[in-house]
Amino acid sequence: MPHFARVGEFPRKRHTVFRQPDGSLYWEELIGEDGFVGDTSLVYHRNPPTALTAIEPIPVAGEELVPNHPITPLHLQPRLLSLKGDAVLDRSTLVGNDDVRIAYAVATETSTLYKNSVGDELAYVESGHGTLESTFGRLDVSEGDHVIVPTSTIHRWVVPDGVELRLLIVQATGHIDPPSRYLSARGQFLEGTPYCELDIRRPEELVFDEGTDVPVVVRTRTGLTRHVHRHHPFDVVGWHGGMYPWAFSIFDFEPITGRLHQPPPTQQTFEARGFVMCAFVPRLLDYHPDAVPIPPSHSNVDSDEFLFYAKGAANTRRGSGVGIGSVTVHPAGFIHGPHPGTVERALGADRIDEYQVMLDTHRPLMISAAARSVLDGDYPFSWAAMEEKEIKTDA
Known part of the structure; x- marks a missing residue:
């Protein structure tokens, strides 16, 4: 997302001394696209975000794809799939290719912590409501929202009791952006485009969580891995930059x-x-x-x-x-x-x-x-x- 934003606490200048109340330094995490010549965000952690205690493979089933041969138009009815549970681990892949995979999920519980290191994810909320919590903060979502989660953003889907959050999930192998023809040379939406900055929502309140040995599921091009973090990733005190989750409603x-x-x-x-x-x-x-x-x-x-x-x-x-x-x-x-x-x-x-x-x-x-x-x-x-x-x- 090309618009600068900031939430929480951070130093006056980037990459300068920023101390915690006990005198120790906060830990910087620089998240950047396109080899750090694209959008970036600086995130400030209480604990080192790099500390892992275990790395484990996760068996993956149901993501295998076969060619549409003989070439045939398709009518699929994903609501007939027996899906309930975790929006990350219980999603069902429908179709895909080397650029994108499209899955369907019926989330009835809070998901595991997750990040996709292959590309951005876009979740279209078919029905229900919930919250996307990430290292960037809290973003409430509801029916009709397109929710864009940038590459490698650690996040989870929080679903209230008794709610079914139905998601159509688009897993890209790159970045998902507004059409370039909608934007000025400096990244502002132009007059006449069908949506603009006023329609976009982003996290404005941080999420804090504690814990040790916290599992995070990581999607790579070769499958799923579980990284166990010594410290909870939601220990962020502030961030600033142009790379963060955001939502735009079809309405x-x-x-x-x-x-x-x-x-x-x-x-x-x-x-x-x-x-x-x-x-x-x-x-x-x-x-x-x-x-x-x-x-x-x-x-x-x-x-x-x-x-x-x-x-x-x-x-x-x-x-x-x-x-x-x-x-x-x-x-x-x-x-x-x-x-x-x-x-x-x-x-x-x-x-x-x-x-x-x-x-x-x-x-x-x-x-x-x-x-x-x-x-x-x-x-x-x-x-x-x-x-x-x-x-x-x-x-």
Whole structure:
């Protein structure tokens, strides 16, 4: 996140003497992106953050992916997965490639401490509420939030008793940022962008915790490792910089509309190495008198399209079995678009009520065993089936 922030206590100048009440020095931790020529933050600990007492491997199952072959459009129903527990250890990978993995979690308890050293994570809150606690402090989250957790940030998901916090989790292999075209040369959001600094929330209150021999799960490119820290990582007295967790609600996204159909880049929320993200929200539809106010059939020749139907109506998939909580994957090589009958029903409509989260990935998405277990096998043929139904109805 390119905006400087500061919380808690810190010295007047960076990398200068900063003493604790007992006269000992606080411990600096410099966290930096891109070899310290990108965003950085300086975090001040009461104890050395480097002190480990054990290092252990963690067996990982269910993250294996296989190619989508023969190339097939997919309709997944992740709500059918038997998921409850820890948002870190009990998440279920759905699809992914070398740039990104997308998982689903139903968090019903506070998670283990965790950091992803491969890249940033973005969690979209489908439903429920809770708190992201990290070395940067406390960030309350609720339905509709996109929560961005920077690479190697130690954090945990805190879930109140009796709450199910449903998360769609995007695990990048780089950094997830606002689109560069939204920002000035100095990093300020430009006029006319669909969200801006006023819509962004960040930690403003530190979290303090104590303890010894504290386990932290670390994700690397080769799997999961457990580091046991001599001191609790949440011993921070202050921090300053431009790298920290932040949240942006889909309910604060201001859609761009026009007389005729607007392409998906007008709905973009984030960009990352190997993929982009978009949000589709309630909006006025195209207002040319002859407008067809829904997307045409289309081939995104350079991307696979992952679409999560979060809330509202799934009008372009009406009658196909796709509904709220569904995921569709339309791979490059497959022409997709509205189902038969949808275009005629849409003519004259002036508004759409939907909340959808989309990723377009530059490399093909592969599929997990969990995804295959909640696969709608009829979906690839639903266009033909509904066309036949339309013909019979007209006859």
